[in-house]
Amino acid sequence: MTDAITAAPKAPIDWSTIVRRLLKPVVFTISCLPVLWLGWLALNNGLGANPIEKLIRYNGDWALRFLLIGLAVTPIRLVTGWTEIARVRRMLGLFAFFYVCLHLSAYVGLDRFFDWRAIWADILKRVYITVGMGAFLTLIPLAITSTAGMVKRMGAKNWRRMHRVIYFTTIAAIIHYIMMLKAGYQEPALYGAILAVLLAIRAVKKWP
Amino acid sequence: MLIRVKQKSDVASHEITPQSVYLNRRAMIAGTGLIAGSALLAAPRAHAALQKGPGVNTPLANVKEGYRKLGEKDAITPYDAASSYNNFYEFGTGKDDPAANSGKFKPLPWSVKVDGLCNNGGTFALEDFIKPHQLEERIYRLRCVEAWSMVIPWIGVSLADVVKRSDPQGSAKYLQFETVVRPEEMSGQRSKFILPWPYVEGLRMDEAMNPLAILVTGMYGEAVPNQNGAPLRLMAPWKYGFKNIKSIVRISFVEKQPENTWKVTNPGEYGFYANVNPKVDHPRWTQASERRIGDFLRRDTLMFNGYEEEVASLYAGMDLKRNY
Ligand code: HEM
Numbered sequence: 001m002t003d004a005i006t007a008a009p010k011a012p013i014d015w016s017t018i019v020r021r022l023l024k025p026v027v028f029t030i031s032c033l034p035v036l037w038l039g040w041l042a043l044n045n046g047l048g049a050n051p052i053e054k055l056i057r058y059n060g061d062w063a064l065r066f067l068l069i070g071l072a073v074t075p076i077r078l079v080t081g082w083t084e085i086a087r088v089r090r091m092l093g094l095f096a097f098f099y100v101c102l103h104l105s106a107y108v109g110l111d112r113f114f115d116w117r118a119i120w121a122d123i124l125k126r127v128y129i130t131v132g133m134g135a136f137l138t139l140i141p142l143a144i145t146s147t148a149g150m151v152k153r154m155g156a157k158n159w160r161r162m163h164r165v166i167y168f169t170t171i172a173a174i175i176h177y178i179m180m181l182k183a184g185y186q187e188p189a190l191y192g193a194i195l196a197v198l199l200a201i202r203a204v205k206k207w208p
Numbered sequence: 209m210l211i212r213v214k215q216k217s218d219v220a221s222h223e224i225t226p227q228s229v230y231l232n233r234r235a236m237i238a239g240t241g242l243i244a245g246s247a248l249l250a251a252p253r254a255h256a257a258l259q260k261g262p263g264v265n266t267p268l269a270n271v272k273e274g275y276r277k278l279g280e281k282d283a284i285t286p287y288d289a290a291s292s293y294n295n296f297y298e299f300g301t302g303k304d305d306p307a308a309n310s311g312k313f314k315p316l317p318w319s320v321k322v323d324g325l326c327n328n329g330g331t332f333a334l335e336d337f338i339k340p341h342q343l344e345e346r347i348y349r350l351r352c353v354e355a356w357s358m359v360i361p362w363i364g365v366s367l368a369d370v371v372k373r374s375d376p377q378g379s380a381k382y383l384q385f386e387t388v389v390r391p392e393e394m395s396g397q398r399s400k401f402i403l404p405w406p407y408v409e410g411l412r413m414d415e416a417m418n419p420l421a422i423l424v425t426g427m428y429g430e431a432v433p434n435q436n437g438a439p440l441r442l443m444a445p446w447k448y449g450f451k452n453i454k455s456i457v458r459i460s461f462v463e464k465q466p467e468n469t470w471k472v473t474n475p476g477e478y479g480f481y482a483n484v485n486p487k488v489d490h491p492r493w494t495q496a497s498e499r500r501i502g503d504f505l506r507r508d509t510l511m512f513n514g515y516e517e518e519v520a521s522l523y524a525g526m527d528l529k530r531n532y
Contacts, residue, residue: 048304049293049501050356113505118494126492180492182354183473184301184402 020084027088031095034062035102052110059103064177066096067170068194075201090146093166097143100136128179135172138165170195258345259361261429262287268363268426274344275420278359279514281500281507282349285358287428289501294435295352296454297402298387298394305396306435313393315431315438315455324460325380328373334439338425340373341365345429346422348445350452351484351513355498355506362443363426368417370459376413380461383416385409385442388457403469409453410466410480411444412522420445420518423456446512446519448482479532483523484513488532 038058041047047054070092077085112119122129142163144150151159174195177188261267264287296306299313318334343363351357371383387407391397397405415421421444424432432438437454444451450470470478477491486496486509497506512519523531 049289050303050499052499052504053303053356110504111499111506118497121494125489128492181301182477183297184399186399186401 016084020087023084023088024091027091031066031092034058034099052106055106056103056111059099059106060177063096063099063103064170064173064191066092066099067166067173068191068198070096071166071170071195071198075198075205078201078205093163094143094146097139100139104136128176131172131179132176135169135176138169138172142166142169167199259284259347259429263430264291265426265430265433267430268343271343271345271363271426271429274346276345276347276361278347278349282359283502284347285360285501290358290360290427291433291435293501295354295449296396296435296437298396298405298407298455299435300396301402307433309395310434313390313434313438313455315434318439318457320440320456321458322374322460323458324384324462325377326461327375327377329461334425337370337440338365341369343425344422346443348420348443349513350443350445350449351498351509353448353450353478353482353490353495355493355495355509356501357498357509357513358501360427361429362422362424363429363432364422364424364443366419367411367421367423367442367444368419370423371413371416374459374461376461379463381413382462382464382466383411383413384458384460384462384466385411385453385456386458386460387453388455403473407453407469408466408472409442409451409468410462411442411451412465414522415444415519418444418519418522420515446483446515448484450478451482481523481528481531483519483528483532484509484511485528485532486511488529 038055042051070089073085073089073092077083108114108119112122123133124130142165145154145159145162154162174188174192177191178185181188258271258273292307293303294306295303296310299306299309316334319331320334320337321331322329343365345361345363347359347361349357349359367383385408387405388394389397389406391405396402411421421442424437424441424443425439426432427436432441437452440456441454442452442456451468465480468478468480470482471480484495489495495509498509499506510516
């Protein structure tokens, strides 16, 4: 890189360096937009007649979307050959975890107002909550082991094997969504279809 | 002077003075020395206390002040919330969808068909259908099966009066209602994956004859907005919201229990009766508590939505766990 600078002024723009430098900050900023928008809505009375429900659903939606976006990274790499993109995978996974935490906090702290007995009863009795909780629990070890140090300590192979749980998490999240609905399953069906396509691309590309 | 017996209902039977749109009735009552006889206020002066509309739809005239027994914490839900947060799957499954997508819907002119086991059926223009009856403003709690609730000043006519006028035959055991089907105006109806259309609901004849049941044409002093079921909907306040079918085009007197839409769609979760009951949970969430729109904390759900005194006798001896 220093070479590029000393070789100036006529050197061509080094796009790959620019992309590499900007990729993470840009993805980070974009990933923050949903929660910033939510904050803006909250400050401007924009959460509608039932703000608590809105908070739960909005964050649940974005949690699931980030799980899927995270799962799209490898297929995109396989299809386009753009290896650089793999560097944002972990960040996207952590954003999924972040939005799940907001989702769960809204449920525990606002909807149920820390009524632990009612929450426990919900977890035991309401299957969609049970499934959601299962999905959440699988994310905790993944979040904890998301640091570079952990990857080293576990060995890349083990780490990768463990993080495959994310498929299960995402499937569980979609089931959680379907089970919570009364009718009109188009949206979770769309998410399910996206997941199926992402998995199919991996399967086709990895085992030709 | 009308003596009111102390009621066993959970809800204090005193009158409320919610929000600034209401004249301060308490002051009025005190001023005229009628403190003990607030029930008498249902007389001429009552018009002054009727809910004034926000000026969105046509104001309704000749409305009498009707039932408005509410509890201490039953303030009227703001019009904006009641008209923006709706379940009306004919316009989409999201809570904002009905308000967003019902602009094209034309509630007038409207006609209602009354048929089946009755001697005085026919097809009526809405005005003629309503005209023989007294419009009343009734302030009711509305409890959705999804565990949220509101308090809404409806305007409507007694369903019992409509039944009587139709002169049911002895074999008529139930009343069946049907919602209009207009996929070109109701975007939700264009999808076959939401619910089977038309939406169907029903009441047992004695439920329909209960004085609390009304056919609604207005709310908050004005014609009922599209998203709330214009121009004619049911309101039986002791039942979950979904029983209260919207945009009614047909009322049939039938012998067999109607196959109501939600029961057909998901019999394990929705029954025919759908009475508000904190002791019988929905399989996927608790019905013991609810969130009043505008409140932060949940509150306990009342048996029959607080209308136990008025309706409990309809279900004497019935197993409400099985007949949910
Ligand atoms: C990986 C974990 C999870 C994901 C991705 C997820 C995602 C979702 C999604 C997409 C929805 C539907 C939102 C909508 O209707 O627009 C939802 C609803 C819901 N989730 Fe989760 N969820 C997760 C975990 C949990 C957990 C652990 C709980 C509570 C213990 C929970 C409680 C709820 C509740 C109560 C609703 C329904 C909200 C309502 O009825 O208004 N979720 N979730």
